[in-house]
Amino acid sequence: MDDFEVRHLKESDIPDALELMRESLGETELLRRTPALFRWKHLQNPAGRSIMLVAEADDRLIGLRTFMRWRLELPGGGELQCVRPVDTATHPDYRRLGIFKTLTEAAVTEARADGVHLIFNTPNPQSGAGYLKMGWTQVGPIGVLARPKLGLVKRRDTLNPSRTVDIDAEPVRPDRLPAWRSPLGLRTPRTTAYLTWRFNQHPTADYRMIMEAGGLAIVRPNSRHHRSELLLCDMAGDIGPRVARAVVRRPGFAYVAAWFSRGTPERAASIKAGIIPLPRVVALTLFARALSPMEVNVASLSSWDLALSDLEML
Numbered sequence: 001m002d003d004f005e006v007r008h009l010k011e012s013d014i015p016d017a018l019e020l021m022r023e024s025l026g027e028t029e030l031l032r033r034t035p036a037l038f039r040w041k042h043l044q045n046p047a048g049r050s051i052m053l054v055a056e057a058d059d060r061l062i063g064l065r066t067f068m069r070w071r072l073e074l075p076g077g078g079e080l081q082c083v084r085p086v087d088t089a090t091h092p093d094y095r096r097l098g099i100f101k102t103l104t105e106a107a108v109t110e111a112r113a114d115g116v117h118l119i120f121n122t123p124n125p126q127s128g129a130g131y132l133k134m135g136w137t138q139v140g141p142i143g144v145l146a147r148p149k150l151g152l153v154k155r156r157d158t159l160n161p162s163r164t165v166d167i168d169a170e171p172v173r174p175d176r177l178p179a180w181r182s183p184l185g186l187r188t189p190r191t192t193a194y195l196t197w198r199f200n201q202h203p204t205a206d207y208r209m210i211m212e213a214g215g216l217a218i219v220r221p222n223s224r225h226h227r228s229e230l231l232l233c234d235m236a237g238d239i240g241p242r243v244a245r246a247v248v249r250r251p252g253f254a255y256v257a258a259w260f261s262r263g264t265p266e267r268a269a270s271i272k273a274g275i276i277p278l279p280r281v282v283a284l285t286l287f288a289r290a291l292s293p294m295e296v297n298v299a300s301l302s303s304w305d306l307a308l309s310d311l312e313m314l
């Protein structure tokens with residue numbers, strides 16, 4: 001199909017773009033595709049405004065393609081300018097006609113012209129197949145670390161599946177956080193601007209902090225399959241089992257779930273607190289595409305230093 005126009009998204013397109021996403025990607029009580037969330041992700045990110053393209057035909061929006069701006073620190077020093085392909089959708093009446101491919105290739109051209117070094121994302125199988133055709137590499141699976149809480153695990157919260165349990169913990173205060181460790185692989189730099197945007201300004205996710213024994217855990221109450229879960233999203237300061245155990249001790253949750261890359265102190269601390277890798281469970285698959293020569297092998301999962309907070313954008 002060649003009779004469609006590709007152009008940048010304008011602010012006035014946001015309602016139609018959200019409608020397209022709702023139609024294509026769905027919407028749940030806990031994941032509302034609101035203008036505030038779209039703006040947070042794509043316009044207010046301290047790493048910069050996203051690359052946002054739309055396809056138009058028959059006087060309507062038939063395709064959306066966004067690349068969020070991101071930064072990654074290298075373990076040996078230095079930073080990579082990155083983009084993360086996230087929200088993308090093609091109207092159901094116009095699928096398999098090359099719209100996603102055309103929009104993605106146009107966004108890659110724009111990213112390259114902007115000096116972007118690396119693209120990474122966690123696509124679903126449909127778009128994943130398309131990315132592989134366009135030159136992306138499948139880096140590997142992102143699993144789940146979890147600790148069920150006996151007694152609560154069988155109880156289903158049937159009152160309201162979308163309800164999250166209240167947690168008695170303070171909102172995250174980026175100015176009061178302990179030091180963040182150096183990167184062991186490709187890692188998001190935890191600057192104050194990033195932390196404020198990520199954990200204080202998120203329009204729907206309620207991040208809280210738990211301090212214990214010089215360590216800090218950033219958590220988020222959530223609900224999945226009618227069960228209340230506590231997500232352990234990040235850790236800083238003195239990372240050890242004591243702070244991870246303080247997370248596990250929080251009452252009211254059926255289980256704690258987390259993700260930290262192999263070889264990180266956060267993963268070791270979690271495992272010591274009983275938050276252990278679930279065998280054969282794959283939550284996401286990491287894909288990457290380098291746009292310039294890399295000093296690390298981005299195609300290997302061992303080159304990445306990721307926490308749940310780097311992966312869940314909602």
Ligand SMILES: CC(C)(COP(=O)(O)OP(=O)(O)OC[C@H]1O[C@@H](n2cnc3c(N)ncnc32)[C@H](O)[C@@H]1OP(=O)(O)O)[C@@H](O)C(=O)NCCC(=O)NCCS
Binds near residue numbers: 101122133
């Ligand atoms: C995924 C999606 C964006 C693809 O849009 P599209 O415009 O139909 O895709 P294209 O026609 O450009 O397809 C390009 C390539 O992607 C892959 N692809 C696209 N749809 C696919 C599907 N349903 N199953 C498997 N591969 C698919 C194919 O490799 C395809 O190349 P081919 O047609 O030559 O085989 C669209 O199906 C959609 O909106 N899905 C719902 C929302 C969604 O899942 N978004 C991705 C979130 S990560």
